[in-house]
Amino acid sequence: MKKLIIIFFIAFIGTNFLISQTVNGDTLTYDGKKILKVWGTHSERGYAYGYLMGNEIKDVAENYVLASVFANSAYVYSFARTYFSDHFSVEENYQEEVQGMIAGMQDAGVDLYSSVLGRDLDETDILVANSIVDLSSMNLTAGEVRFGCSSLSDWGTSTQADPELNGNLVICRHMDWTANQTLLENHLLLVNIPSEENEIAWISFTFPGMIGALSGISQNGIAAFMDVGNYNSVTDENDLHPIFLSIRNGLEQQDYNSDGEINPTDVYRAISDKTHLSPSIVHAVNYQSGIVIETNNALGSVVREDTDNTQIPENNLAATNHFRELYSPVYCYCYEAIIDSLNADANVSVARNWNILCGAAGNVSTLHTIQYVPTLNFVKWSTAKAGMPAYLEEPTEFDINELFSVSSYENEELTDKMNVKIFPNPFSDYLNINFDLANLGDGFKFEIYNLKGEKIGCYEKNDLHSSNLKLSRNIFFPDEKISTGIFFYKLKVSNYFKTGKILFIK
Incomplete structure (x- = not known):
């Protein structure tokens, strides 16, 4: 396994080089993995993101979002964009962030013109791209794309026998989206370091242009991973919120629910405070334990805990693409394979946690496999290549402290x-x-x-x-x-x- 300890040396770019502001960011490519670190206000972070990754952002927008998700149909995309503008509400800080992103792309000399749309890409297009999971749940997209994902967390009695974990938590996660060449060429580890007093740093395993949290970890040790659920019923289309941004709120805002504790319930509260279009299953953990948040438009949000398990031993939680608390569970072969593994042997180590999920749920659409151990201060990340899913690739291990440090x-x-x-x-x-x-x-x-x-x-x-x-x-x-x-x-x-x-x- 490759291990990388990163120190970023920041090159501050002054205002006299034909750009409108300082670029608060730095980039690194290691083992084919692109890493972007941005810091400052939302606007400053967005500007650095756009300036440093502008070509990649446009590549994903044109060759994945427009080409694959919307089948290069300007009509379908225009309908989805209008629906987004009419029904979704996005906080001012995120609007400032995507405005900064577009400004950074312009200052970097990126051609924003889209031949499919017949106009320049703008801030709303970035927000629509961050809402493709939401929009796809209403068949507002045209392409043949699939959003899946799965995860497994273990702690307490399950990990007590492992000398590395000693009862602490380990979580492994598959991000399963339909393989697309543009995505395979643009895996991105994004590190956000806010200057706002009420926000904390967090990392995102994502793709260029995405600002929400599909797979995220905060500096406080809270991780949240989103899967798509299996029941979608829409009764309220007013004041909708992109699920990725709701999860980001729970990770980035310090003690979101103001209860004096930093724990996974902050993510639950951030999700339950908003109305979402898509059915979602979010696995949220800290170093002690985890919860699974199940939510859809019609029924709102509920929490599933390990004490709700009926077939898996306590101190373990698995999430696939099927609700188990919001609705009565249905058969899932991945979940059944996890049940079999844990009932055969309840003891879980770092290596076994990885192997159980890879054996039970790894598939050709696994673009990212991520493993996080808060107390050991590392995260492992493998990424898919053409013809090779992520779970079969050797992961790179990152030191969390180094990812969150800024050095110049x-x-x-x-x-x-x-x-x-x-x-x-x-x-x-x-x-x-x-x-x-x-x-x-x-x-x-x-x-x-x-x-x-x-x-x-x-x-x-x-x-x-x-x-x-x-x-x-x-x-x-x-x-x-x-x-x-x-x-x-x-x-x-x-x-x-x-x-x-x-x-x-x-």
Whole structure:
């Protein structure tokens, strides 16, 4: 298995190079996988996305969305676009993001003209592309495309015997869409790092032009993977919301339901707050457990938990393309194969989680296979090639911390000048953070988060009275239930920041 640890060195592009703003982004291609990292406001992130991936965005728009989903029919597409404009409502921040994307494409010199449509692509076209699953559920598309997907999560007693997992969660996910040459050439790992105070960073396994969350993981360790459901009944066509953007709300907005906890119920609330056109099944997890959210237009949203399992042991959840809580379940060969595997052996390791799902649900339409282990801080991703589905390809392993960190030459210079030292790491009693007080800027902030995404410490320049900040383990374990743990820090200096991991060993 290939493993990549990424450090992005950001090239800031100034306004004197015939572009309208700074490009807050960077790209990397590794093992055929394109990675795009963008940061800043929604508008700034959209601009960087469009500027750096403009040709790829147009390629997907023309040769997948228009050609495959709408069969190159300007009439069918125009009807779907009008339906979208009349019936869907999209938040202002996403409108600003796609406006920024179009502006970035223009400044990059991308020809936006579509010969099929007889006009330039615009912001609404980007939003329609992000709603193809929604629109296809009403037969508002013309192409022969299929949207499937499946996932399996295991934790607790199922993973207790595995020394790597030690009772913590592992999830594997297949993204099954009809194979299309343009999609096969444009797999994209998108890293969003917001500057908005109420938002958190998240990654998306997607395709150029997509801004919603089909397969997403937040920096707080919440993951959400969307499958298409099997019952669609529409009773309310007013104020609809794209399902991908609803899932993104649950991942990107800090504590979406404002209950003081960062957990999968944030994703549930983000979905249940909106009305959707498509039947959807969303598998959402954190490091402790998972839920499956089932939703459609007629019946709204419900949660399926492992305690609702009738054939699969508790501490496991499987999601395919069939409702099991919103409606009475029907036969699914993939689900039955998962049942057989778990009932034959209830113990699940990282490797077995991957193998169970690949054996039960891998198929020719599997474009992405993803595995995520929050406590081990990695995600594995394999992508399909022509004639070879993703689940048969060797995955690349990514370090989550490295994906979420932003580094630049200027940032390295600033942090080196501050001479910040964190030791010992791992620690058992006290953690020391040394700073060079004389060189700290006014924008300095040092924050600590637990795996739930809860901020457990925040220290600004005025809080420092000496060059050493000594933190006891009580800061990390306020309820006095002390156990081995993983924490994250975010070091901010002016407009730059970097993140890292802190380990506590009992």
